[in-house]
Amino acid sequence: MMKKIVLLSLLFCFGAVCAQEHQLTLGAGGGVMLLNPQTEQEGVTQTPFPAGMFSLGYTYLADVGKGNVALGLSTGLEAGGAMAALSGRQTEQFTNTDYLGNTMQYTVTTGFSDRQKQLFAQVPLMFTMRASGLTLSLGAKASMPFLSRSEQVLKNPSISAYYDLTGVTVTNRVITGVVAPEDMRKSFDGVFSGLTVKASCELGYEWKLGAQSAFGLKVFADVSVYDNYSSDAPGGRLITVAPITDATNPAPLVTVGHATELYCRQMLPVELGLKLYYAFVWNNRYVNQVILNRNGRRIRIRLQ
Numbered sequence: 149m150m151k152k153i154v155l156l157s158l159l160f161c162f163g164a165v166c167a168q169e170h171q172l173t174l175g176a177g178g179g180v181m182l183l184n185p186q187t188e189q190e191g192v193t194q195t196p197f198p199a200g201m202f203s204l205g206y207t208y209l210a211d212v213g214k215g216n217v218a219l220g221l222s223t224g225l226e227a228g229g230a231m232a233a234l235s236g237r238q239t240e241q242f243t244n245t246d247y248l249g250n251t252m253q254y255t256v257t258t259g260f261s262d263r264q265k266q267l268f269a270q271v272p273l274m275f276t277m278r279a280s281g282l283t284l285s286l287g288a289k290a291s292m293p294f295l296s297r298s299e300q301v302l303k304n305p306s307i308s309a310y311y312d313l314t315g316v317t318v319t320n321r322v323i324t325g326v327v328a329p330e331d332m333r334k335s336f337d338g339v340f341s342g343l344t345v346k347a348s349c350e351l352g353y354e355w356k357l358g359a360q361s362a363f364g365l366k367v368f369a370d371v372s373v374y375d376n377y378s379s380d381a382p383g384g385r386l387i388t389v390a391p392i393t394d395a396t397n398p399a400p401l402v403t404v405g406h407a408t409e410l411y412c413r414q415m416l417p418v419e420l421g422l423k424l425y426y427a428f429v430w431n432n433r434y435v436n437q438v439i440l441n442r443n444g445r446r447i448r449i450r451l452q
Contacts, residue, residue: 167211169218171427175203177368179421181230183264183339184372186414189383191236192407197263199419201228207276207427222274222285230419233263234408237303240385244309244400246392252309252324256387259303262407266340267295272348285350289370296338300407302327305387307402322399325389331404339408339415345374350423362427370419379409386410 180196205224212219237259244252274287309324310317318324352366390401408415 167431169207169209169211169220169429169431171205171207171209171362171429173203173205173207173224173364173425173427175205175364175423175425177201177203177228177366177421177423179368179419181232182418182420183232183234183412184416184418185234185408185412186416187412189236189238189411191238192411193235195233195235195261197231197233199228199230199421201226203227203423203425205272205425209276209278216280218278220276222276222287223272225269225271226289227267227269229265229267230417231263231265232417233261234412235259235261236407236411238386240387242385242389244389244391247395247398251312253312254325254389255308255310256306256385256389258305258327258387260300260386260407261303262298262300264338264340264408265295265297265299266293266338268293268340270346274348274350278354281353281355283350283352283354283364283366285348285366287348289346289348291344291346292342293338293340296340298336298338298406298408300334300336300404302332302387302404305332307387307389309389325400325402327387327402327404331402334404334406336406336409339377339412340375342376343374344372344376344417346370346419347373352423354427359431360429362429364423364425364427366423366425368419368421368423372416372418375415375417377415379413384410 178200181199182196183194203224203226207222209218209220239257241255244254268291270289270291272289274285276285305327307325308317308319320326348370350366350368352364354362354364356362386405386407388403392398392400
């Protein structure tokens with residue numbers, strides 16, 4: 149008798165968790181991305197820009213007990229684009245010499261804006277809970293850019309050279325160095341060059357539109373916990389003026405570096421925003437018939 153009671157209890161428990169729901173979701177979202185630069189350089193600030201994505205997802209949910217709580221997993225594919233920028237104004241001072249050995253005290257001042265752009269695809273794997281329409285998803289996302297570029301713009305650069313011998317200051321002249329027009333706006337490889345792992349949280353509400361459809365709204369936060377970008381040589385000069393070594397062509401070589409690589413040793417971006425989605429829903433609510441033979445009797449139990 150005890151074995152029968154235990155078996156019946158297990159079967160009823162099994163029937164309770166067999167109420168399953170599958171969702172195929174189509175969604176779109178938007179928000180902002182913050183680069184979260186790791187830098188010791190003063191005067192470097194970040195500016196968020198809009199980010200957006202489209203998603204195709206799958207969610208599996210199983211009812212828990214007799215309440216309105218369901219637990220499950222979500223995955224899928226998300227693709228979109230994002231932008232963010234670093235900006236600031238920097239002053240750098242250094243000493244150079246000319247081909248006669250005369251020393252010059254250089255002061256280089258410039259504003260800059262370095263805008264990062266990326267197109268990406270990512271795969272989420274989330275633990276999902278739904279309770280009376282309220283939804284919560286926690287998990288991780290593996291993100292990979294398929295296009296990443298950086299566009300840097302210099303703003304009002306000034307190169308001044310003070311000759312110690314004569315006490316004369318020369319500013320923005322070819323003889324002491326000027327920024328070439330083509331270097332005022334330059335493109336570089338973006339900082340989003342490989343795999344990024346993000347911790348993700350999504351909180352929202354889901355409305356049933358019928359037996360086989362639903363509509364949802366979520367707020368989300370994706371925080372990078374691993375990013376393979378790091379700068380090998382932070383702290384260099386954004387505008388470098390070479391010493392004057394050629395008497396026949398005394399104009400020094402002026403080169404422009406990449407502000408993000410020079411000023412930021414690492415990036416751990418954060419994305420914040422809203423998501424809307426439409427879900428195609430189908431249910432599996434199993435009907436089980438169990439036959440027990442005991443003492444020649446057949447016992448039929450129906451579970452749903």
